[in-house]
Amino acid sequence: MLIRRAEIGDGELRDVRLVGDRISELAEGLVAANGEEVVDAEGGALLPGLHDHHLHLFALAAARCSVVCGPPGPSNRDELAAVLRSANPRDGWIRGVGYHDSVAGPLDRWSLDRLEPDRPLRIQHRSGALWIVNSLGANRLGLDAAIDVPGVERSADGRANGRLLRIDGWLRERLGEASPPDFSGVGACLAGFGVTGVTDATPGNGPVEFEAFGSAVARRDLPQRLIVMGRADLPDTPTHRVERGARKLLLAEDALPEFDELVGWMRDAHAIDRPVAVHCVTRAELVLAATAFAAAGSHPGDRIEHASVAPPDVVELLSELPLTVVTQPNFIHERGDAYLEEVEVGERAWLYRCRGWLEAGIPLGGGTDAPFGDPDPWNAMRAAVERSTRRGQVMGEQEALAPERALALFTTPSNAPGGAPRRVEAGALADLCLLTRPWSEARRDLSSRQVRITFCEGRRVHGA
Ligand SMILES: [Zn+2]
Numbered sequence: 001m002l003i004r005r006a007e008i009g010d011g012e013l014r015d016v017r018l019v020g021d022r023i024s025e026l027a028e029g030l031v032a033a034n035g036e037e038v039v040d041a042e043g044g045a046l047l048p049g050l051h052d053h054h055l056h057l058f059a060l061a062a063a064r065c066s067v068v069c070g071p072p073g074p075s076n077r078d079e080l081a082a083v084l085r086s087a088n089p090r091d092g093w094i095r096g097v098g099y100h101d102s103v104a105g106p107l108d109r110w111s112l113d114r115l116e117p118d119r120p121l122r123i124q125h126r127s128g129a130l131w132i133v134n135s136l137g138a139n140r141l142g143l144d145a146a147i148d149v150p151g152v153e154r155s156a157d158g159r160a161n162g163r164l165l166r167i168d169g170w171l172r173e174r175l176g177e178a179s180p181p182d183f184s185g186v187g188a189c190l191a192g193f194g195v196t197g198v199t200d201a202t203p204g205n206g207p208v209e210f211e212a213f214g215s216a217v218a219r220r221d222l223p224q225r226l227i228v229m230g231r232a233d234l235p236d237t238p239t240h241r242v243e244r245g246a247r248k249l250l251l252a253e254d255a256l257p258e259f260d261e262l263v264g265w266m267r268d269a270h271a272i273d274r275p276v277a278v279h280c281v282t283r284a285e286l287v288l289a290a291t292a293f294a295a296a297g298s299h300p301g302d303r304i305e306h307a308s309v310a311p312p313d314v315v316e317l318l319s320e321l322p323l324t325v326v327t328q329p330n331f332i333h334e335r336g337d338a339y340l341e342e343v344e345v346g347e348r349a350w351l352y353r354c355r356g357w358l359e360a361g362i363p364l365g366g367g368t369d370a371p372f373g374d375p376d377p378w379n380a381m382r383a384a385v386e387r388s389t390r391r392g393q394v395m396g397e398q399e400a401l402a403p404e405r406a407l408a409l410f411t412t413p414s415n416a417p418g419g420a421p422r423r424v425e426a427g428a429l430a431d432l433c434l435l436t437r438p439w440s441e442a443r444r445d446l447s448s449r450q451v452r453i454t455f456c457e458g459r460r461v462h463g464a
Contacts, residue, residue, distance in 0.1 A: 001458060002032050006041035007438045008424050013043060018430040021457035026426055044452060045439040048422035049196025049431035050377050050410040053326045054305055054367025056202045057222070058209065059128070061181035063097050063371035064189075065090055069123050070100035071338070072390065077104040077115075084116050091175070093137070096123035097371065102338060107132040109162025122171075128372050129252070131164040131171060138162050141174050166252075169204045180212035184221040191462035193376050194433030194451040197225035197414045199367065201277065201305060203248040205230025214239040223461040225431065227414050229277055232268065241457075243415075246277035246301060251285040259292060266296035275301030277326075281308040290317045298322045301415060306369075310350050310357075319360040324418040326365045327352055329384035329406075330373045332396065336389030354384050354399045354406075363418020366409025378448040381406040385446065403443035430458035 001018040008014050008026065015030035016023060032038050067073075067087045074080040080103050087094045094116065099107065104115075112121055112134035120137040124130070138144060143152060143160035151167035152160055164171060190198065200213070205228055216222045217240065227245040228234065234244050247269040251257075257265070269276045276299065278289040286307055293302060303324040308331070310318075318325070332339075332352050339351055350356075357364045366384070368375050384406040387396050401409075411421040422428065434453040435442050442450050453463030 001455075001460075002030060002036050002038045003046060003434065004030075004038060004040045005043055006046035006434065007043055008046060011439070016046060016424070018432075018455065018458040021430055023424065023426055023428050023430050023432075026424070039434075039453065041434055043438050045435040045437065045442055046424050047194070047407070047433045047435065047439075048411045048424060048428075049433050049454065049456065050194045051197035051199070051225075051412065051414050051417075052190070052195055052367050052370070052375070052377055052410065053199045053365040053412075053414075053417040054201045054328070055198055055370040055375065056128070056372070057183060057186060057198070057200050057213070057226075058181065058202065059097075060371045060375060061183055061186050062095070064185050066095040066097045066124075068098045069096035070098040070103050070126055072334075073098065074103055080104055081115050084121065089119055092120055092140075093175075094119055094121045096121065098126050099123045099132070100126045100338070107163075109133060109135050109138050109160070112137075112162060126372060129166050129250075131168075133162045133164065135162070141171075166250075180209075180216065182221065183216040187216070187220075187222040187224060188462070190375065191223055191454045191456070192451065193378060193448045194454050194462075195224060195377060196431035196433070196454060196456050196461075197227075199227040199229065199245055199414065199417075201229050201248060201279075201367070201369075203230065203250045203279070205248075206233050207235055210235050210242070210244070214242050217241050223456040223459070225414055225456075236272075244274070245415075246275040246303060248277045248279070248305075250279040251289060253282045253284050256285070256288060259288070259295075262288065262292040263296045266292060270297065270299040273299075275299045275303065277303045277305055279305045281306050283309050283311060283314060286310060286314050287317065290314070290321060290323075293321050293323060303365075303417065305367075306352075307357075308352060309347060310353050311347070312350075312356075315353070315356055315360045315362070319362055324363040324365060324416075325357050326367050326417050327354065327357070328367060328369045328373050328380065329354055329387075329401075329409075330368055330380035331383075332387055333379065333383040333389060334373060336393060336395050337391050339395065340389065340393060349396045349398065351396055352399075353396065354401045354409075356399055358401075358405070363416075364409065365412055365417020366406075367417075376448050377410045378446050378451075381410065382446040384409065403446060406446065407443075430455055434463070 017025040153163040229245040229248040
């Protein structure tokens with residue numbers, strides 16, 4: 001494959017030859033070999049393929065056959081009822097995602113019965129931590145039987161109230177969702193954004209999920225390169241383009257582990273040469289994770305996910321540790337209007353920071369947290385530059401990045417989200433993203449609409 005007249009990082013136009021899964025040559029005036037396919041880039045920028053450093057593939061595949069139950073979808077009870085009425089069940093269930101309490105308050109089985117009494121319904125809270133089922137759903141899951149599963153909430157009289165907290169694995173098993181979902185739609189969707197690699201940050205990933213990812217990649221349903229985070233028992237047997245990543249721990253402020261337990265847990269991971277990734281969305285979670293990392297010692301690749309609220313003293317604490325932060329500037333756009341109502345004025349500048357981390361010398365990578373965030377990384381880049389909410393309010397202006405730095409959040413190596421961006425150069429893997437325009441134009445309007453062709457391992461996976 002010969003890509004003619006592509007704009008490379010230095011702004012110069014070059015011809016780029018791909019052989020096998022690599023870039024073999026970059027030069028001016030390369031001559032096409034007999035039968036070699038030629039693409040004229042017409043001066044469009046040729047970028048390293050994007051790597052989304054934090055998303056959830058199983059949930060993303062499932063979300064594609066679900067109804068959206070919160071903003072930017074329904075924003076009140078009547079709109080939610082309308083969305084549910086028009087939903088088509090799959091496997092007998094209506095499956096909702098993206099619920100936020102601003103729509104119709106905290107939900108339980110009885111409030112869902114009033115919205116949908118006739119068909120089994122399960123709705124996932126936007127946080128990803130909670131599912132709520134209606135009574136028909138509770139019935140199907142056997143919640144009213146005397147099962148003792150931590151995470152099945154019960155009201156004072158002992159009846160299950162339909163709220164299922166952090167038991168996705170149990171729920172999947174109970175629903176008989178043993179067979180892995182079809183990832184081809186997800187793979188194609190991400191390829192359309194120029195994404196050639198992703199890190200799946202799901203804490204519950206184990207051998208079953210690892211194998212499912214391996215076969216989805218082998219079938220090319222997922223053309224992307226994968227880093228899989230997850231549990232302690234995640235296999236250490238890399239298959240083609242699928243690697244084991246950090247051991248993932250989700251901290252939750254209402255049920256924080258003991259300090260010594262957390263430190264031991266980090267040391268266990270490090271002892272088998274695995275980095276640790278800790279999900280921290282509140283200040284308390286971030287402080288606990290940082291102090292535990294300080295006590296446990298560090299391992300290359302240790303990271304903090306989200307770091308959603310980071311006051312200056314906490315940034316300073318983190319700057320003393322060899323940690324990478326992987327953040328989601330897209331939430332400023334997607335959830336910013338709600339933050340303006342929920343978060344105190346003085347704390348708004350500390351939400352999903354970008355420049356603050358970099359100025360403190362902390363390596364910073366980007367992820368979308370799809371499906372809890374929009375999977376399009378260009379929207380995240382734009383949010384990192386503009387810091388603008390859906391309604392156009394600017395939030396944390398001093399955290400804004402230049403377009404080049406926003407792009408770099410997604411072009412760093414898969415195993416070093418805060419490292420130096422990958423480069424389009426001879427010998428590099430041909431995971432590439434060709435834009436319709438030169439970078440000088442693209443940088444003014446960061447959007448996936450300008451992704452023309454995506455290459456994974458030298459093969460075209462998006463774009464004619
Ligand atoms: Zn996540």
